[in-house]
Amino acid sequence: MSLIVKKFGGSSVATPEKIMAVAKRVLAEKAADDKVVVVVSAMGDTTDELIALAKGVSDNPYGNAREMDRLLSTGEQVTIALLAMAFNKLGQQAISFTGLQAGFKASTAHTKGKILNINPKRVLTELEKGKIVVVAGFQGINADGDVVTLGRGGSDTSAVALAGALKADACEIFTDVDGIYSADPRIVKNAKKMKEITYNEMLELARLGAGVMQPRSVEMGKRYGIPIHVRSTFTETTGTFIREEYTVEEKEFIIRGVTHDDNVTKIAILGVPDQPGIAYKIFSALAKANIDVDMIVQSIRNSDQNVIDMVFTVTKTDLHQVKAIIDDIGKEMETLGVIVDDNVAKVSAVGAGMLGNPGIAANMFGALAKAGINIEVISTSEISISCLIQADKVTEAVNAIHQCFFKD
Amino acid sequence: MSLIVKKFGGSSVATPEKIMAVAKRVLAEKAADDKVVVVVSAMGDTTDELIALAKGVSDNPYGNAREMDRLLSTGEQVTIALLAMAFNKLGQQAISFTGLQAGFKASTAHTKGKILNINPKRVLTELEKGKIVVVAGFQGINADGDVVTLGRGGSDTSAVALAGALKADACEIFTDVDGIYSADPRIVKNAKKMKEITYNEMLELARLGAGVMQPRSVEMGKRYGIPIHVRSTFTETTGTFIREEYTVEEKEFIIRGVTHDDNVTKIAILGVPDQPGIAYKIFSALAKANIDVDMIVQSIRNSDQNVIDMVFTVTKTDLHQVKAIIDDIGKEMETLGVIVDDNVAKVSAVGAGMLGNPGIAANMFGALAKAGINIEVISTSEISISCLIQADKVTEAVNAIHQCFFKD
Numbered sequence: 175m176s177l178i179v180k181k182f183g184g185s186s187v188a189t190p191e192k193i194m195a196v197a198k199r200v201l202a203e204k205a206a207d208d209k210v211v212v213v214v215s216a217m218g219d220t221t222d223e224l225i226a227l228a229k230g231v232s233d234n235p236y237g238n239a240r241e242m243d244r245l246l247s248t249g250e251q252v253t254i255a256l257l258a259m260a261f262n263k264l265g266q267q268a269i270s271f272t273g274l275q276a277g278f279k280a281s282t283a284h285t286k287g288k289i290l291n292i293n294p295k296r297v298l299t300e301l302e303k304g305k306i307v308v309v310a311g312f313q314g315i316n317a318d319g320d321v322v323t324l325g326r327g328g329s330d331t332s333a334v335a336l337a338g339a340l341k342a343d344a345c346e347i348f349t350d351v352d353g354i355y356s357a358d359p360r361i362v363k364n365a366k367k368m369k370e371i372t373y374n375e376m377l378e379l380a381r382l383g384a385g386v387m388q389p390r391s392v393e394m395g396k397r398y399g400i401p402i403h404v405r406s407t408f409t410e411t412t413g414t415f416i417r418e419e420y421t422v423e424e425k426e427f428i429i430r431g432v433t434h435d436d437n438v439t440k441i442a443i444l445g446v447p448d449q450p451g452i453a454y455k456i457f458s459a460l461a462k463a464n465i466d467v468d469m470i471v472q473s474i475r476n477s478d479q480n481v482i483d484m485v486f487t488v489t490k491t492d493l494h495q496v497k498a499i500i501d502d503i504g505k506e507m508e509t510l511g512v513i514v515d516d517n518v519a520k521v522s523a524v525g526a527g528m529l530g531n532p533g534i535a536a537n538m539f540g541a542l543a544k545a546g547i548n549i550e551v552i553s554t555s556e557i558s559i560s561c562l563i564q565a566d567k568v569t570e571a572v573n574a575i576h577q578c579f580f581k582d
Numbered sequence: 583m584s585l586i587v588k589k590f591g592g593s594s595v596a597t598p599e600k601i602m603a604v605a606k607r608v609l610a611e612k613a614a615d616d617k618v619v620v621v622v623s624a625m626g627d628t629t630d631e632l633i634a635l636a637k638g639v640s641d642n643p644y645g646n647a648r649e650m651d652r653l654l655s656t657g658e659q660v661t662i663a664l665l666a667m668a669f670n671k672l673g674q675q676a677i678s679f680t681g682l683q684a685g686f687k688a689s690t691a692h693t694k695g696k697i698l699n700i701n702p703k704r705v706l707t708e709l710e711k712g713k714i715v716v717v718a719g720f721q722g723i724n725a726d727g728d729v730v731t732l733g734r735g736g737s738d739t740s741a742v743a744l745a746g747a748l749k750a751d752a753c754e755i756f757t758d759v760d761g762i763y764s765a766d767p768r769i770v771k772n773a774k775k776m777k778e779i780t781y782n783e784m785l786e787l788a789r790l791g792a793g794v795m796q797p798r799s800v801e802m803g804k805r806y807g808i809p810i811h812v813r814s815t816f817t818e819t820t821g822t823f824i825r826e827e828y829t830v831e832e833k834e835f836i837i838r839g840v841t842h843d844d845n846v847t848k849i850a851i852l853g854v855p856d857q858p859g860i861a862y863k864i865f866s867a868l869a870k871a872n873i874d875v876d877m878i879v880q881s882i883r884n885s886d887q888n889v890i891d892m893v894f895t896v897t898k899t900d901l902h903q904v905k906a907i908i909d910d911i912g913k914e915m916e917t918l919g920v921i922v923d924d925n926v927a928k929v930s931a932v933g934a935g936m937l938g939n940p941g942i943a944a945n946m947f948g949a950l951a952k953a954g955i956n957i958e959v960i961s962t963s964e965i966s967i968s969c970l971i972q973a974d975k976v977t978e979a980v981n982a983i984h985q986c987f988f989k990d
Contacts, residue, residue: 190638197639227660230598231605231668238667244678245663248656252635255653259646260639270652275727296727319683319704 176343177209177301181311181333186348186407187253188218190260196407197260200306209301211340213311213333214257216249224249239284240320243313246285247273247321250310250329257308268306271296273313273321276336280314280322287314287322289331289394292339309336327388334391338398345400347387352406353414354379354386357432357576361569366580368430369422370415375430375526378558382522383435392416428527428534429579434568435520437489438468440550443500445481445510448474452507456484459499465492469520469553469562481510485551487562490516518550521571522560523579535559541578547571583615584751585709589622589719589741594756594815595661596626598668604815605668608714617709619748621719621741622665624657632657647692648728651721654693655681655729658718658737666716676714679704681721681729684744688722688730695730697722697739697802700747717744735796742799746806753808755795760814761822762787762794765840765984769977774988776838777830778823783838783934786966790930791843800824836935836942837987842976843928845897846876848958851908853889853918860915864892867907873900877928877961877970889918893959895970898924926958929979930968931987943967949986955979 180200187193196212204210224245228235235242254270261268273280277293297307311329316322324331330347337345354376357365371379373396380389386404395402395416405413420427446452453472460467470486488496493516500512521542528534538559542549547570551562563571588608595601604620612618632653636643643650662678669676681688685701705715719737724730732739738755745753762784765773779787781804788797794812803810803824813821828835854860861880868875878894896904901924908920936942946967950957955978959970971979 190635194639224660227598227664228667231602231664232671235667238670241663241666241670241678244659244666244680248659251652251656251659252632255649256635256639258649258652259636259643262646262649263640270649272652 175207175209176205177211177340179211179213179333179337179340179342179345180348181213181329181346182215182348182407183329183350184215184218184220185350187214187257190256193217193253193256194260194263197257197264197266201261201264201266204306211297211301211307211309211336211342212257213309213329213336214250214253215311215329216246217253220249220252221246236285243284243287243321243323246323247310247313250312254308254310261306261308266306267304268308269300270308270310272310273332274315276307276309277339278314278332278336280316280324282316282318282322284320285323286325287316289314289324289335292335294336294339297336297340327391330388330391331394334394334398334400334402337400338394342400344403345395346403346405347391348405348407349386350407351386351404352409352411353404354384354416354431356430356580357572358384358434361434361572362432362576364580365576368414369412370417370420371430372420372526373416373418375524375557376416378524378555379431379433382520382524382558382560383433384431387416427525428531429523429525430527431524432572432576432579433522433524434572435522436565436568437491438487438518438520438562439490439493439496439514439516440485440487440518440562441496441500442513442515443484443504443509444513445475445479446484447507448480448482453484455507456500456503459503460488460496463495463499465496465499469551469560471551487518487520487551517565518562519565519568520560520562521568521575522558523575524558526557528559529556537578538575541574542571545570545574547574583617584613585617585619585748587619587621587741587745587748587750587753588756589737589754590620590756590815591737591758592623592626592628593758595622595665598664601625601661601664602668602671605665605672605674609669609672609674612714619705619709619715619717619744619750620665621717621737621744622658622661623719623737624654625661628657628660629654644693651692651729651731654731655718655721658720662716662718669714669716674714675712676716677708678716678718680718681740682723684715684717685747686722686740686744688724688732690724690726690730692728692730694733695722695724697732697743700743702744702747705744705748735799738796738799739802742802742808742810743806745808746802750808752811753803754811754813755799756813756815757794758815759794759812760817760819761812762792762824762839764838764988765980766792766842769842769980770840770984772988773984776822777820778825778828779838780828780934781824781826783932783965784824786932786963787839787841790928790932790966790968791841792839795824835933836939837931837933838935839932840980840984840987841930841932842980843930844973844976845899846895846926846928846970847898847901847904847922847924848893848895848926848970849904849908850921850923851892851912851917852921853883853887854892855915856888856890861892863915864908864911865894867911868896868904871903871907873904873907877959877968879959895926895928895959925973926970927973927976928968928970929976929983930966931983932966934965936967937964945986946983949982950979953978953982955982
């Protein structure tokens with residue numbers, strides 16, 4: 175007997191036929207005494223259609239976030255009702271629950287709520303009766319008793335968090351890829367699918383650009399110690415397990431993945447007076463505006479002048495806001511000017527194994543040098559190394575680094 | 583200051599444009615200090631579309647009534663969110679509530695729930711803040727905490743019941759006709775729109791075939807003493823008020839309306855032994871099967887035999903079931919046989935005024951006789967007279983009776 179939470183996204187339940195197919199697959203994989211909870215998203219393009227309706231009555235629907243949550247949360251309610259019916263049609267007792275009924279308490283922040291806690295009393299009761307429980311993802315109830323949606327990747331987070339609250343044996347995330355790869359297969363031909371990866375490494379990969387999983391759902395898995403199995407809706411093959419520790423000793427795993435991120439802009443403030451507190455002045459101003467600064471480098475401009483250059487990166491989406499703030503500071507500090515370069519990208523190598531291996535960074539830089547790719551900025555974490563390069567060199571760079579760490 | 587509950591049906595909110603039009607109309611009619619609650623149904627064909635989805639996963643969706651209620655109840659949730667956004671867009675603060683949030687407690691019977699009680703705490707709180715409150719009709723929550731829909735005409739019932747719980751000054755039902763008429767205007771050219779009608783008369787009209795209002799919503803109005811204003815979504819004109827007593831002394835109102843009902847079948851059991859308890863045997867059997875028997879006539883067949891004929895009417899929809907029951911009883915009692923005639927219809931005249939006017943029945947029979955229409959069965963209540971006639975004579979009959987009581 176095992177208790178399993180399975181999550182199927184919108185494309186997996188886009189039509190009644192696909193919903194029936196999901197029901198059949200769940201039953202095919204279910205052992206007689208297994209307890210199964212299925213978390214689902216809204217059908218296919220439902221969310222877009224609902225947003226279109228909202229735009230018909232308001233030019234800024236999200237300006238009324240509470241009503242937007244009410245509107246968007248109907249999508250999952252439709253899916254859970256249909257999937258429960260599909261199970262019944264196949265002779266399997268099933269019951270559907272909204273986020274409220276499944277016990278999801280969320281923060282009040284409409285359209286970007288966070289799960290505060292889950293009390294899955296009714297879920298457990300129905301599982302005990304041998305029913306499959308179908309739960310609406312992406313939603314919870316706030317202190318006012320109003321429905322709140324959980325924002326991007328919300329259904330994954332719902333599934334992993336519920337698996338945690340139920341102390342499930344595993345949480346399976348069904349998606350359109352069949353696992354986590356050592357690099358984006360669309361870019362790196364011989365990218366390798368991983369059997370397993372640790373929460374920390376997956377979090378770092380997600381943070382540095384790997385799109386398969388949202389960091390929040392991985393954090394949930396880490397917090398509750400729930401193994402997450404990322405696998406394909408369309409094939410039977412085993413995918414990738416995200417867990418705390420490797421189950422097999424895989425010495426050669428120094429580097430686990432190579433990622434890239436195009437949503438980057440480089441900003442250089444030239445000729446900043448070299449005084450204590452300057453960095454604080456600049457970055458506290460950005461922090462106040464809630465802007466996420468990533469790579470930071472401070473460089474001596476030239477020995478005889480007492481000025482430095484301050485170089486850092488932000489997301490392209492924040493650029494407009496950042497420019498304004500920097501220009502103000504610039505005037506105030508009489509710098510030599512600001513250079514903005516958004517023709518850049520970040521390539522990163524991630525792997526817990528690099529901790530004990532000082533040579534990794536050198537190898538990565540060497541691989542890029544051999545490919546004739548110039549490194550503009552370098553930053554490192556305990557388990558990752560990132561290099562800022564010219565945007566048009568991304569494919570080359572990712573392949574060069576991948577080649578260097580993953581010999582065929 | 584007055585507190586008004588307004589209800590708009592599916593055709594009035596079929597598109598975002600129409601929803602915006604409803605919002606504008608509500609604001610145009612709202613006095614600065616008025617408190618307004620708007621109850622709405624699902625948009626246009628939403629319910630049909632949801633049923634079609636359900637048929638995609640189940641050949642008998644209503645077999646899973648709980649999930650069907652979950653599915654159908656999403657329609658109103660979409661409308662309330664959009665209407666609340668529309669009000670905001672127009673600069674009027676508004677907030678939407680589901681049946682649960684508006685405090686509708688319902689019986690457990692899925693897809694045909696009844697309102698048990700309403701605790702509109704949140705509605706009152708938001709009205710106090712000057713907001714327009716938009717409430718999902720057609721739904722409540724049962725003892726299990728599951729959503730239950732209220733069956734046919736459910737949104738009207740929601741609106742009137744909520745008006746009662748709020749002690750509202752009035753409940754306005756916006757529909758596609760501009761009021762209650764003395765007969766179906768499609769059949770009787772010079773049918774007259776009534777300024778007002780009593781609950782009892784309206785209930786009798788509804789029971790006898792007038793389709794504008796469902797009996798349950800009129801009963802709610804009667805129970806809570808809430809005047810119901812039936813009016814058109816598409817015109818500004820005043821409609822018809824349904825209330826306990828007439829506000830103006832209208833002596834000439836002996837008959838208020840003439841109705842007809844085609845969903846009738848006549849059943850004659852011939853040669854039933856004339857013994858005590860026979861009627862009981864027949865009608866208790868039908869009652870056990872939950873079959874609604876309407877007109878009943880017991881007639882002496884002929885003096886020298888000790889048998890009678892038992893004639894009664896049921897709805898065409900129940901006929902199949904009735905036949906089976908009657909055949910069994912027939913064998914048991916050795917009757918002379920059963921005649922079923924579904925080529926019949928019922929025409930009725932309704933009016934509290936007939937109580938003190940013995941001549942009314944005679945006038946009605948005379949009108950039919952003058953039109954050469956044969957009366958097969960007659961039944962009367964305190965405030966109505968009904969005649970069973972040949973189905974193909976309905977239009978003639980209704981016009982003849984209307985002409986007799988409503989002189990131009």
